[in-house]
Every structure is written in structure tokens, then in C-alpha cells.
Amino acid sequence: MRPRVEPTNLTRVDFTELTPDVLPFLGQAAYIQLEFFENLSRAVATSPNLAAKEGLSASAGVALRKHHGLIEEIREHDAEPEDVMAPFAPALDVYRTAIAGADWWELLLGTYVSAGMLDDYFIRLADGLPSPVRGRVVRLLGEVGASPVLVRELSEGIATVPGLADRLALWGRRIVGDTLLVARSAIREGTGTGPEVEPMFTELIAAHTRRMDGLGLTA
Amino acid sequence: MRPRVEPTNLTRVDFTELTPDVLPFLGQAAYIQLEFFENLSRAVATSPNLAAKEGLSASAGVALRKHHGLIEEIREHDAEPEDVMAPFAPALDVYRTAIAGADWWELLLGTYVSAGMLDDYFIRLADGLPSPVRGRVVRLLGEVGASPVLVRELSEGIATVPGLADRLALWGRRIVGDTLLVARSAIREGTGTGPEVEPMFTELIAAHTRRMDGLGLTA
Numbered sequence: 212m213r214p215r216v217e218p219t220n221l222t223r224v225d226f227t228e229l230t231p232d233v234l235p236f237l238g239q240a241a242y243i244q245l246e247f248f249e250n251l252s253r254a255v256a257t258s259p260n261l262a263a264k265e266g267l268s269a270s271a272g273v274a275l276r277k278h279h280g281l282i283e284e285i286r287e288h289d290a291e292p293e294d295v296m297a298p299f300a301p302a303l304d305v306y307r308t309a310i311a312g313a314d315w316w317e318l319l320l321g322t323y324v325s326a327g328m329l330d331d332y333f334i335r336l337a338d339g340l341p342s343p344v345r346g347r348v349v350r351l352l353g354e355v356g357a358s359p360v361l362v363r364e365l366s367e368g369i370a371t372v373p374g375l376a377d378r379l380a381l382w383g384r385r386i387v388g389d390t391l392l393v394a395r396s397a398i399r400e401g402t403g404t405g406p407e408v409e410p411m412f413t414e415l416i417a418a419h420t421r422r423m424d425g426l427g428l429t430a
Numbered sequence: 431m432r433p434r435v436e437p438t439n440l441t442r443v444d445f446t447e448l449t450p451d452v453l454p455f456l457g458q459a460a461y462i463q464l465e466f467f468e469n470l471s472r473a474v475a476t477s478p479n480l481a482a483k484e485g486l487s488a489s490a491g492v493a494l495r496k497h498h499g500l501i502e503e504i505r506e507h508d509a510e511p512e513d514v515m516a517p518f519a520p521a522l523d524v525y526r527t528a529i530a531g532a533d534w535w536e537l538l539l540g541t542y543v544s545a546g547m548l549d550d551y552f553i554r555l556a557d558g559l560p561s562p563v564r565g566r567v568v569r570l571l572g573e574v575g576a577s578p579v580l581v582r583e584l585s586e587g588i589a590t591v592p593g594l595a596d597r598l599a600l601w602g603r604r605i606v607g608d609t610l611l612v613a614r615s616a617i618r619e620g621t622g623t624g625p626e627v628e629p630m631f632t633e634l635i636a637a638h639t640r641r642m643d644g645l646g647l648t649a
Contacts, residue, residue: 245474248487252471255464261512261519265501268467268494275491282484293480300480 226332226411229398230339234288238295239303239397240333240352241281245296246307247274250322251357257315266360273356280351284344299396306393310386316368320379321386323361327422328390328415330356336397365426380428387419387430445551445630448617449558453507456563457514458522458616459552459571460500464515465526466493469541470576476534485579492575499570503563518615525612529605535587539598540605542580546641547609547634549575555616584645599647606638606649 230236251271258264282292310321330352337348369376394415395408423430449455470490477483501511529540549571556567588595613634614627642649 245483245487249471249475252468252490253475256468256472261516264464265498265511268464269498271471272491272494272498275487275494279484279488279491292484297480 226335227339228407229411230336231397231399233340233344234285234290234295235298236333236336236340236397237281237285237288237348238292238297239299240337240348241278241285241292242296242299242303243329243333243393244274244278244281246303247271247322247326247357248278250307250311250318250325253311254315254318254322257318259315263360263364266363267357270357270360273354277351277354277356281348284348284351287344302396303393306389309389312382316365316372316375316379317382319361319365319368320382322357323365323422324383324386324419325390325393326357326361328387328419329393331418332394332411332415333397362426369427376428379426380423380430383419383423383428383430387416390419391415445554446558447626448630449555450616450618452559452563453504453509453514454517455552455555455559455616456500456504456507456567457511457516458518459556459567460497460504460511461515461518461522462548462552462612463493463497463500465522466490466541466545466576467497469526469530469537469544472530473534473537473541476537478534482579482583485582486576489576489579492573496570496573496575500567503567503570506563521615522612525608528608531601535584535591535594535598536601538580538584538587539601541576542584543602543605543638543641544609544612545576545580547606547638548612550637551613551630551634552616581645588646595647598645599642599649602638602642602647602649606635609638610634 231239248271251267251274255264255267255271258267285292285295306325310318310325312318312321334349334352337345337352339345340348365379369379391412394411398408398411420430450458467490470486470493474483474486474490477486504511504514525544529537529544531537531540553568553571556564556571558564559567584598588598610631613630617627617630639649
């Protein structure tokens with residue numbers, strides 16, 4: 212029943228002009244992975260079925276590895292992870308609570324939308340980091356995370372729970388704005404307001420639409 | 431200020447008579463590690479300071495590795511982890527909620543008391559498993575988990591937060607009974623009511639008392 216969407220060959224926008232300095236990048240990326248870990252752990256703890264726990268907990272483990280890998284990178288730069296992450300914590304804590312939603316299904320979709328947009332985005336931003344940290348961070352963030360298991364659980368729910376598709380479609384629309392604000396807060400200072408960020412937003416929204424479409428939800 | 435307790439050379443009780451069959455052992459041990467993971471993740475998410483998150487999340491990762499390692503063992507025995515864990519889930523879910531307490535400090539102490547008693551206990555029970563699963567499980571469960579980070583955070587809290595020591599001493603006493611019931615539910619069927627389990631209880635309680643004492647709390 213799910214509409215099949217062909218991958219679109221968009222010209223990929225070059226994000227590297229927007230890449231911030233190494234430490235702010237690592238601090239924000241590390242804290243975002245911690246947020247994913249926290250939401251995925253919550254999805255494990257509140258899972259209505261035991262079967263979903265294995266995949267979700269494995270995904271939480273992947274987010275945790277990325278978080279600790281990025282923390283190691285911060286230490287490699289002779290900085291304290293706590294100090295480097297602290298400036299991003301208040302806004303990201305609010306964001307995490309916002310995308311957690313009202314129940315397990317909204318938590319899963321919130322995490323899927325958020326991780327879908329931000330994981331890919333941070334990998335693209337990482338392209339603008341100096342070598343050799345660039346390669347290490349791209350490999351670290353490139354590990355497949357929660358998406359497959361979230362798509363599986365969400366698809367099953369959408370197919371079997373009456374009314375869930377409409378509710379989740381609405382929910383997906385509500386959190387995309389907050390996620391774009393997080394994306395914008397991650398770019399190099401001084402570049403956040405001009406037209407140079409337009410293509411980045413356009414591309415993130417297009418990818419989001421394809422993901423929602425893949426679940427059979429109207430973005 | 432913490433009283434130093436010398437390690438006591440108790441004659442170790444032989445638990446292997448109490449070891450259940452491999453699959454129930456693995457199912458319950460795997461689900462207990464999942465519970466530790468869930469409580470430690472919750473401790474990460476509700477941590478009042480960023481500094482504690484790193485150690486707590488690393489500990490959550492250790493519990494998760496143990497959980498997935500035990501799940502792998504269940505698969506090695508041609509069984510479905512979900513089916514093998516399911517009989518233990520309802521009681522352990524209630525137990526997890528019980529030890530989570532009313533705030534972050536009680537959650538930390540609940541996890542410390544619980545993991546302290548049960549981790550060591552399951553390693554001891556594992557001694558009665560057949561080879562080669564015995565060696566693999568003992569190694570798996572032997573990885574150092576949350577205790578060091580929990581002791582560090584709890585000691586700091588007890589030293590600096592007025593009234594916390596008294597409250598936590600009381601809390602420790604309240605959860606030890608529930609933890610002993612979990613321990614008793616793990617032994618071979620038919621051995622749970624006789625005097626043969628007395629030495630096991632005595633040893634678990636003695637180790638619990640030493641741990642509370644190490645925190646400066648009266649058990």
C-alpha cells in the first residue's frame with residue numbers, strides 16, 4: 212500500500228561554506244547524538260511490545276557510539292566535552308522534549324524525522340571540516356542508525372492502527388520547523404540569515420518529504 | 431568521611447545447585463540487563479548535570495552490550511529471544527519501576543543496589559551452566575558496568591546535599607527485599623523454598639551491606 216518513491220537525482224548543494232569551526236561542530240553533533248540516544252532509550256522503555264525493543268535498543272547503542280566517538284574527538288582537540296557541548300544543551304533539551312510527542316508513535320516519528328534530517332545534514336556539514344577529523348567524523352556519523360527499525364515499526368503501526376496515519380502526518384508537519392531551526396543553529400556564525408542557506412533548507416525539506424512519502428504520509 | 435570497609439573473606443557459597451536451565455537463565459539475565467539499560471538511560475536523560483551524562487551513558491552502553499550478547503546466546507540455542515524473555519518481563523517491569531524511585535538520586539541508588547546484587551548473583555549462577563556457554567556468559571557479565579560511576583555520583587551527592595544520606599539509607603532498605611525476590615525467582619524450579627537458599631540470601635545481603643557501608647549509608 213505504500214507509495215514507492217524513486218530516488219530523485221537532485222544536484223547536491225555544497226554545504227561546506229556553512230561548516231562551523233571544529234569544536235562547535237563536534238559539540239553540537241555530540242549533543243544531538245545524546246538526544247537521539249535519550250529518545251531511543253525512552254522508546255525502548257515505553258515500547259508496547261517486546262519485539263520492538265531489540266531493534267530500538269540496538270539503535271540507541273549506535274547513537275551512543277556516535278556520541279562517545281564525537282566526545283573522543285573533542286578530547287583529541289584538548290577540550291573538555293562538557294564545556295564544548297554546554298552551549299548547545301538548553302536549546303537541544305527543549306527540542307528533544309518537543310519531538311518526543313504525546314505517545315510512543317509520535318516519539319518514533321519524531322525521532323525518525325529528526326534523525327533523518329540531522330544525521331545526513333551533519334555528515335554534509337562535516338565535509339567542510341579540516342582533515343583528518345573530517346574523515347573520522349564522516350565515518351563515525353555514517354554508521355546506519357535507527358532509520359530502518361523506525362521505518363519498520365512505523366509502517367506496521369500505520370498499516371494496522373486506525374487513524375494513526377492522519378495523526379502522524381500532522382505530527383510530522385509540526386516538528387519539521389523545529390528541526391530546521393536546529394539545522395540553522397549549526398551553521399557558521401554570520402551565514403545564518405542570508406540567501407546562501409536557502410538551498411540547504413530546500414534540500415532538507417525535499418529529503419524530509421521523500422521520507423514521509425515513503426511511510427505513506429503526506430508531508 | 432566515608433568509612434573504609436575491608437573486603438571480608440567470606441567462604442563463598444556454591445550457587446551452582448540453584449542454576450536453572452540455560453534458556454530461562456539467559457532469558458531472565460538478558461531482560462535484567464535491558465532493565466538496567468532502561469534505568470541508566472533514564473538517569474542520563476534526567477541528569478541534573480552534563481558531567482554525569484558521559485559516565486552514565488557509557489554504563490548504559492555496557493548494560494546494552496550485555497543484553498545483546500545474551501540475546502545472541504539465546505539465538506545460538508535456536509530460540510527466539512522475545513519468547514524466552516517474555517515470561518520474565520511483567521515481574522521485571524514492575525521491579526524496574528519500583529527501584530526507579532522518586533528522583534534522580536533514588537534512581538541512581540536503586541540501580542546501584544539492584545545491579546550490585548544481581549550482576550554478581552547472575553555471574554555466580556552462571557557457574558552452574560554447561561560449557562561452553564558458561565565461559566562466554568561469565569566473561570560477558572563480568573564487564574565492569576555502572577557501579578564505579580554510580581558510586582562516584584552518589585558519594586558526591588551524599589557529601590553535598592543536605593538530608594540526602596538519611597533519605598537514601600531508607601531507600602536502600604526499601605528496595606533490598608524486592609531485589610531478593612528477583613534473585614529467588616531466578617533459581618531452578620523446586621529449589622526456591624527450602625533451606626538450601628538461605629546461604630545465598632545471607633551472602634547477597636552481606637554484600638549489599640558492604641556496598642551501603644561504602645557509601646556511608648546504614649543498611
